[in-house]
Structure formats: structure tokens, C-alpha cells
Amino acid sequence: LAKTTQPISMDSYEGQEVNITCSHNNIATNDYITWYQQFPSQGPRFIIQGYKTKVTNEVASLFIPADRKSSTLSLPRVSLSDTAVYYCLVGDGLTGGGNKLTFGTGTQLKVEL
């Protein structure tokens, strides 16, 4: 499983766009990039997943450059409720390990008024 590196923390204000970048230099050909969000004392929640280029859903966008060695989670117009830890994970989900996920340190996003 490829190792990921992301900033420990980020601060932002309500209404701003937040971009969290994750490095995964050893990503394999079959690996997908997945982001999860976790609030205190809750289980993580799936946000978005992608393989290359750009993926967008109702809550976020995921930008993946051609070399796939990094990815950027973009949260448009954040609010106080977006304060959480965001985890970047890389894996193919189809290995003999049965889709197990390895969580890194995550990025603590703090949104203020």
C-alpha cells in the first residue's frame, strides 16, 4: 500500500475554498485515491474517490495530475461544520488483503468565522 503525506493541519474561514494536497509518490498503476472525513468521536465518512484527472461530486472535487504522485481535495465555500480531520488513502481495493484501508495521519481542518 502506497504511503501518503499530507499537512498535519490547516486553517480557513467560512466561505473560502480549501485545498488539501496529499503526496503519494509510490502510487501503483492499479491504485485509486480516496478521501475520508472524520468528526470527533465518529467513524470516518467517504468523501470522494478518483483515479486520474478530475472528479467532482456534491461535496468536493478531487484533482489528480497526470503523474498521479499527488492529489488535491478541494472543498468549495467551507463552513464551520467542515471542521474535521481529512484522510487521504491510496490503494487498489482489490488486493488479496480484502480491500483493507491504511489511514495516515490526516489533516485537521479548522474553519473559523
Place this chain on the structure above:
Amino acid sequence: GAVVSQHPSRVICKSGTSVKIECRSLDFQATTMFWYRQFPKQSLMLMATSNEGSKATYEQGVEKDKFLINHASLTLSTLTVTSAHPEDSSFYICSARDITRGPNEQFFGPGTRLTVL
């Protein structure tokens, strides 16, 4: 859809007792479920992979005789912490994969806060 529940949400027990935590996939079948442990201010650590109808696969350093896992049906996995001690106090989270979804997309339960006195 794709909801995972855990019971209990919080448990306090005396040292030496055993505690059972249930993880259920409410609206989908999960042949594989996962158990994680999370200490304060730390990331999730995978403890074991629970496979329906077969033995669980434990991560390195996790004692299988202390953390008993049973996955008796496609919607239920249980984790039993045997002879619990204060150092076992942690936040235990389960997850399940819905095979109709994309790879690496798992659904997590709300977690169980275990406090061992």
C-alpha cells in the same frame, strides 16, 4: 443506503472483564468487515479483517486471543475484548464494504467508546 451500526456506543467496564461490540450492515451484505482502534488525537489503526464464515485476519501486533472476532452472517461481525485492561480503553470502529460501490469505498460505524477502569 449503506448504513453501518455499532452497539454499544459507549461502555465502561472493570478491569478483567470481557466486552462484546457488535457491528451491523443495515441495508447491504458485507462479506468483509474491518475493525479499527483509534486513540485520542491519533489516526485509525486497522486491527483485523473479519471474513464471513471464516477466521479473521489480524494485523501484526494485534493479539487474536485477546480480540476475538466472529463474523457469523453477512450483516454482523462482533469484536470481543477479553480480559480488558485500562490500556485497552480506546475508540473502536468497524467498517464494511458494499461490493456494489467503488474500490476503497467503505462505510464506517459510529464507533464504540470503551473505558476500562
